[in-house]
Amino acid sequence: MAEAVPTDSPEHAKHSPHLAHHFDTPLQQFDSGKLGMWLFLATEILLFGGLFCVYAIWRANHPEIFIAGHHHLDKTLGAINTVVLILSSFTMATGVYCAQRSIQKWLIICLALTLLGGLGFMSIKFVEYRHKWHEGLLPGTSYTYDPKVLAKENLHENVGAPAEPETHAEPPAASTAPAPATAAAPPPEQPAAAADEERSKIALAPAGPAGLRMEPAEDSESGDETVKNVHIFFAIYFCLTGLHGLHVLAGMAIITWLLLRAIRGDFSHEYFTPVDLGGLYWHLVDLIWIFLFPLLYLIG
Amino acid sequence: MSTVDASDASGGVQAAAATDTSNYLTASRGIASWMFTRDHKRIGIMYLVGILTAFFLAGIFALLVRTELLTAGRTIMDADTYNKFFTFHGVIMVFLVIIPGVPAALGNFVLPIMLGAKDVAFPRINLLSFYLWCGGAIFLLCSLVMGGLDTGWTFYAPYSTISKEPIYGVIPALLAVFVVGFSSIFTGLNFVVTIHKLRRPEMGWFDMPLFVFGIYATGIIQILATPVIGITGLLLIIERVAKIGIFTASMGGDPVLFQHFFWFYSHPAVYIMILPAMGVMSEIISVFSHKHIFGYKFIAFSSLAIALLGFLVWGHHLFVAGQSGLVSMIFSALTFAVAIPSAIKVFNWLATMYKGSITLETPMIYALSFIWIFGIGGLTGLFLGTLAVDVPLHDTYFVVAHFHYVMAGTIFVFIGGLFYWWPKMTGKMYKELWGRLGALIFFVGYNMTFFTQFIIGLKGMPRRYYDYEKLIDVIPGIAGLHMFSSIGSYVMAVGLLMTGFCLLQSLFRGRKAPDNPWGGASLEWRTTSPPPLENFNEEPHVGDPYDFSDLEWDKEIGGYVSTGIRKPATGH
Ligand code: HEM
Ligand SMILES: [Cu+2]
Numbered sequence: 001m002a003e004a005v006p007t008d009s010p011e012h013a014k015h016s017p018h019l020a021h022h023f024d025t026p027l028q029q030f031d032s033g034k035l036g037m038w039l040f041l042a043t044e045i046l047l048f049g050g051l052f053c054v055y056a057i058w059r060a061n062h063p064e065i066f067i068a069g070h071h072h073l074d075k076t077l078g079a080i081n082t083v084v085l086i087l088s089s090f091t092m093a094t095g096v097y098c099a100q101r102s103i104q105k106w107l108i109i110c111l112a113l114t115l116l117g118g119l120g121f122m123s124i125k126f127v128e129y130r131h132k133w134h135e136g137l138l139p140g141t142s143y144t145y146d147p148k149v150l151a152k153e154n155l156h157e158n159v160g161a162p163a164e165p166e167t168h169a170e171p172p173a174a175s176t177a178p179a180p181a182t183a184a185a186p187p188p189e190q191p192a193a194a195a196d197e198e199r200s201k202i203a204l205a206p207a208g209p210a211g212l213r214m215e216p217a218e219d220s221e222s223g224d225e226t227v228k229n230v231h232i233f234f235a236i237y238f239c240l241t242g243l244h245g246l247h248v249l250a251g252m253a254i255i256t257w258l259l260l261r262a263i264r265g266d267f268s269h270e271y272f273t274p275v276d277l278g279g280l281y282w283h284l285v286d287l288i289w290i291f292l293f294p295l296l297y298l299i300g
Numbered sequence: 301m302s303t304v305d306a307s308d309a310s311g312g313v314q315a316a317a318a319t320d321t322s323n324y325l326t327a328s329r330g331i332a333s334w335m336f337t338r339d340h341k342r343i344g345i346m347y348l349v350g351i352l353t354a355f356f357l358a359g360i361f362a363l364l365v366r367t368e369l370l371t372a373g374r375t376i377m378d379a380d381t382y383n384k385f386f387t388f389h390g391v392i393m394v395f396l397v398i399i400p401g402v403p404a405a406l407g408n409f410v411l412p413i414m415l416g417a418k419d420v421a422f423p424r425i426n427l428l429s430f431y432l433w434c435g436g437a438i439f440l441l442c443s444l445v446m447g448g449l450d451t452g453w454t455f456y457a458p459y460s461t462i463s464k465e466p467i468y469g470v471i472p473a474l475l476a477v478f479v480v481g482f483s484s485i486f487t488g489l490n491f492v493v494t495i496h497k498l499r500r501p502e503m504g505w506f507d508m509p510l511f512v513f514g515i516y517a518t519g520i521i522q523i524l525a526t527p528v529i530g531i532t533g534l535l536l537i538i539e540r541v542a543k544i545g546i547f548t549a550s551m552g553g554d555p556v557l558f559q560h561f562f563w564f565y566s567h568p569a570v571y572i573m574i575l576p577a578m579g580v581m582s583e584i585i586s587v588f589s590h591k592h593i594f595g596y597k598f599i600a601f602s603s604l605a606i607a608l609l610g611f612l613v614w615g616h617h618l619f620v621a622g623q624s625g626l627v628s629m630i631f632s633a634l635t636f637a638v639a640i641p642s643a644i645k646v647f648n649w650l651a652t653m654y655k656g657s658i659t660l661e662t663p664m665i666y667a668l669s670f671i672w673i674f675g676i677g678g679l680t681g682l683f684l685g686t687l688a689v690d691v692p693l694h695d696t697y698f699v700v701a702h703f704h705y706v707m708a709g710t711i712f713v714f715i716g717g718l719f720y721w722w723p724k725m726t727g728k729m730y731k732e733l734w735g736r737l738g739a740l741i742f743f744v745g746y747n748m749t750f751f752t753q754f755i756i757g758l759k760g761m762p763r764r765y766y767d768y769e770k771l772i773d774v775i776p777g778i779a780g781l782h783m784f785s786s787i788g789s790y791v792m793a794v795g796l797l798m799t800g801f802c803l804l805q806s807l808f809r810g811r812k813a814p815d816n817p818w819g820g821a822s823l824e825w826r827t828t829s830p831p832p833l834e835n836f837n838e839e840p841h842v843g844d845p846y847d848f849s850d851l852e853w854d855k856e857i858g859g860y861v862s863t864g865i866r867k868p869a870t871g872h
Contacts, residue, residue: 021834022419022498032421032497039489043527050531050561054546057557139544140551229552235544239535 018271030273037277041284044247048288051240055295058232069233070299072137072145074128078297081124082289088117089286092255096279099262099272107267107275111259114282118252125245132234139235240292247285254278323727323830338423339833343430344408345725348718350433351405354396355711361389363793366749370786372769372779379766383450386764388440390453391473395480396437398707399569401714402576403522404429404487407515410721411491413824414509416500416842418834421493429486436480443469443476452764454562457547457555461539470540474533481526481533484572488522491515502842504872509822509845510599514579517603521568521575521610529565532558556621563614571610574674574706575603577713578645581667584720585649586846587820588664589656593846595648602641609638619690628687635685642678646671661818662735666716669743670709677705680754695764698757704750712746715739715799722803723817727830728810729858734802741795748788756781814859819851826862842869 016026023029059066095110136144258278261267267275324341334342365386368375377385412420420426443449449469451459455477460470495516499508536558538544545551547558586593593599615623615631623631649671658664680702684690693699716739723729759775761768771778816825822845827836843850843866851860 020423022417022423028497032493035496036422036425036489036493039492039523043485043489043523046524046527047531050528050535053561054535054557057554139542140539141543141545229545232545232552235546239538239544239546243531243534 016270018273026270033273033277037280041280044284045288048240048243051236051243052291052295055236055240058236062229062232064227065229065233067300068227068230069237070297072132072135073237073297074131075297077124077128078293081121082293084117084120084124085286085289088114088121089283091117092279092282096272096275099267099275100269102268104262104265104267108259108262111255111262111275115252115255115259118248118255121248122245122252125241137234138231139238140231143231143234145230237296240296244285244288244292247288251278251282251285254281322832323828324833325727325830327833336427338419338427340408340412340420340423340426341725341831341835343426344405344410346430347400347408347433348405348725350430350437351397351401354392354437358389358392358397359793359796361385361392363789365389366786366789368766369768369782371783372772373767380450382766383764384448387449387452388444391449391476392440393707394453394569395477396433396440398573398710398714399480399484400433400487401573401710402580402717403491403515403518403572404433404483406580406714406717406721407491407511407576408487409725410824411512411515412494412498413827413831413835414512414822414845415495415498416503416823416836416840417494417498419498420490421498422490425486426490429483429490432479432483432486436476436483439472439476439479443472446472449473454566455533455536455558456562457536457539457553457558458549460536461548462550471537474537478530478533481530484522485526488519488526492519492523495519500840500842502869502871504870506596506600506872507842507845507869509579510582510593510596510603511576511579513600513603514576514582517607518572518575520604521572521607525565525568525572525611528561529569532561532565535561556618559618559621560614563617564611567614567617568607568610570703570706571606573710575606577670577710577717578603580713580717580720581645581649581670583820583822584663584667584716585652587720587818587848588661588667589653589658590819590848591652591656592844592848593648594651594654595644596846598644599648602644605641606638609634609641613638613685616685616690619687620694632685632687636682639678639682639685642674646675646678660736661719661732662730662739663716663720663818665736665739665743666712666719669739669746670712670716673705673709673712673746676751677702677709680705692760693757695762696757697753697761697763700763701750701753701757704753708746708750712742715742718803720818721824722806723813724824724829724831726807726810727813728806729813729817730802730806730810734798734805738795738799738802741798742792743795745788745791745793745795748791749785750788752781752785752788756785811858814854814857816851816860816862817858819848819853819860821845821848821851825860841866843867844869 019026019029023032091110091113095107095114098104098107098110132138136142136146138144255278258275261274324339327339334346337343364376365382368377368382368385408420408426412418446468451470455470455474460474495508495512535546539547539553543551545553547553547555549555582593582599613631613635615627616635619628619631649667660668680698684693684699684702719730719735756778757763759778759781761771761775761778768775768778768782813829815827815829817829818825821843823836823840823842824831826840847867850862850864850866852863853859854861
């Protein structure tokens, strides 16, 4: 559909102000741009691929770190963000559709909405980050989270009670409960509620099931008492969401540029390559989040 | 730079003179016309200047390192400086010279012309790649100024993550790798799209010169492998700055994971270096044998096979890093498999030369040197891929010799290709005698330096050692071997300097180059030397790039001219 729009007749091409000198036809130019973008997206996937690989290796070797860590994440905010991004992808796709049919007004509206979606996503992300910062849920040596300080009073009463890890306004006392002893096998088989029940009954988890097990150093003991190296979860969390956040920002910059050009009236059914390519990029950013959300927030 | 000879204008070509006299060098003037150019030829030239400068600098580091090893004990520098010098030598050579060398400098210049295109698909991104390369070079200079870098070019943790004294140079160096990586990705992406979309419509895949296939396979590796080194570098920077613990054992992290990440890129990267060089080889061998290339499709597909298999062998760098036996065996087997497509190429080059009418101009001398050098480099790679043999040889001078035989073999082809296309790029002919002499001295010095290191390694000397005084009693003859190797490096330097002067001299004094000095059949030889701004004054005729039957030597011009009868392109 989109591919059929740019013309491939060289005669017509002479009239197109958008045709670069080294292309013979607008179609050739459009196809080149599209292939280039797809290849670029492949490099982006591999860039994230490295981090996903780190994730996979750590999760396989030390599932307990992930179980313990993910309780500190706010599932509700994560879910809202997922919806926001998916909606923004929808508006972006609609924008491309409008550009291809020279529907100027709706192109501008769609781009503006998409930009708004990006802004919303980043704001929510900011709230989440600030919360982690306050609690000291940070990677590596910056990990200063201390449940004893945060939840001293109700620690004893809460033992055995169902946890409330979802609401972050509460001090996440429950998450200080030991991770399941079944840590060796990631416990997705268990229903969420049962897992919570289970968790509070469990004693100390062993350091890790297999693989390249390393003993933590003295100074990283400050975290969760029972699970060692929870800071690694936050290292991975911040690297993944941070890199993704940077991509959202880059995407927003691109959309702003597209918006300005759309307002100037640059795009029409004869020339919409930038909108199309910008859209592809935005969908990729969206897609990566769709993987990040379950991998980080919905474990166990 | 180059102006047209007076004799030219007085010839019988007045009608075409207006277009003929203007080439890409004279089309516009001034610094800005270069800095903001989007012409792939000018960008190629700028890359060339940058890369040769970096090569010179890295060469100085190498000479300093070899001078330190000339005699046992302290010769000219202390151990810490030594560590920094070999690191800078390696980092500059790998990331600034060899990886971009053939594709970005030579490829940029000739690839679009070979395809009959006016430019690469994304000229602006092409310029951006060049500036990213410059950015990387600047970061490396920062690293040098900020206290240096002593991790070796491999940046292994924990050298790179924690070190006793703060070496601030690590972070800028990693940024350099990241930025140069992007430059490399964009170059590869640009070329792949150009090859797909900007070929002349009548040119089928198998009507492309094999150099283009080499660049295509390289582009795929650049696109698929480089992002991984990008993220690895970023993680290492974060690790160092924020102590996040992913690669640091004392914090629960895993240094071997870094090695996997690093080699997942860096083994394919060795094919980024050598595949385009192999492409140049196919051009030179065929043209100077004046004979159709033998086994076109085998060479073309072996490039793709190498690109593919190259991704599956990185574990051969971790045989002694605690990798499980089974995994090591698999990696070892796959490593052997890579040698097959490499050997296919070598045999095809030999078969091309068989019964050809070989002429020994400078590019051919470089090409023949490469067959010798790559033969040794590739075969010793098989030694190292053999598990039992690698255990004692790992991290010895044997490995140093192996990878110099392959990587610096690439340098031979790079220089050979430079001589080959020099008349096209500059419009000048160099002095054949000096070119040949330089090549021969380089070749002799090269083997003196590195063949010796095979022996040093076999006798058990580890690599990256500052000194071998204590080894003198244990390893008989080691002092003499090291001295011989160092002297070889000086011989090499003499050869390279001669080569440099030969090329420089030609710029000022060289005779005007004919359009087709060697009798090449691909499209870059069917336009003027140097080419006009949009590469062709008239529509090029696509044909078999290795069919030389229409070319005849013209004594007056001092080059070949086409008689016009050509086998048409197959279009497949
Ligand atoms: C014929 C194919 C090749 C085979 C079978 C092969 C095999 C190997 C093996 C097994 C090692 C590891 C040695 C060790 O560390 O113990 C190695 C190291 C190395 N190879 Fe190759 N190789 C081949 C081609 C190449 C090429 C074409 C290049 C570069 C253009 C190259 C560059 C290197 C480098 C840079 C290292 C060592 C890096 C380091 O540890 O610092 N190899 N090779
Ligand atoms: Cu390798």
